[in-house]
Amino acid sequence: PVPYTFPVQLAIEEPSGRFFVSNPPRNPYQSSDLNFAVNSDSEHYLYGSNAAFTVTLWNNADTDKTITASYYAYHLNVSGSPKTITVPARSSASFQVIATNIWWEGWLVVKFFDENNQYMTERWKGIWMVYPSANITIQTNKTLYDKRETVAINSYIKNNTSAIWQSDLKTTVTDSQNTRVFEDTKTVSLPPNGTGSAATSFILPLTSLIGTYTVRAEVWYGTQLISSSSTKFELPQSQISVTPNLSSLTAG
Secondary structure, X not given: OOOOOOOOOOEEEOXXXXXXXXXXXXXXXXOOOEEEEEEEOOOEEEOOOOEXXXXXXXXXXXXXXXXXXXXXXXXOEOOOOOEEEEEOOXXXXXXXXXXXXXXXXXXXXXXXXXXXOOEEEEEEEEEEEEOOOEEEEEEEOOOEOOOOOEEEEEEEEEEOOOOOEEEEEEEEEEOOOOXXXXXXXXXXXXXXXXXXXXXXXXXXXXXXXXXXXXEEEEEEEOOEEEEEEEEEEEEOOOOOOOOOOHHHHHOO
């Protein structure tokens, strides 16, 4: 989806995924002593997550500079503006702006003013919002087990989004009577368009019921179930039988 545009200025996405202002306001303030930038810790954010913007100011002059940064946002929840910062000579300073509960694509706009409250320039930074999406596969190391054996379970989660996010992986095992005999929850970090994995295991006790067991894995994001998968294994009846040698008992 393409972010909304506004009658004041049009925000366009470059092939690199970064935003720029196609018709920026004319900047009457020209100085090689000061430089400004606004960056975010990612380009894509999951719905409901927070975004961290870093505003950086560089002072190339031989004297300290006091700069006021006034910021606002489109479709983002931000607070704390304005901020007045003294940037040491031949140095830099920065501060963070946190956009909470991302619900749509949006922009942060930061305007910079000098000691006389004269407008100097501004910087825009846009971000994308994506919904969580993943696919999971699950497997055990065997399909047949005996009592007192260890069942090893491996899960692989494919992140279908370009955002980094953490999922809760819930694994449960039920026996032939649909009684839960094992459960485990792990947090799995999912790289952008990549795969995360987790392993767990348990031992089948001597009291385990004979029959088919179901292993189920679920991927959760908060209270939202994103994906699930299941597999099965068998605990068969033992085929070992003991036949007494009656002839040895009657021989004497």
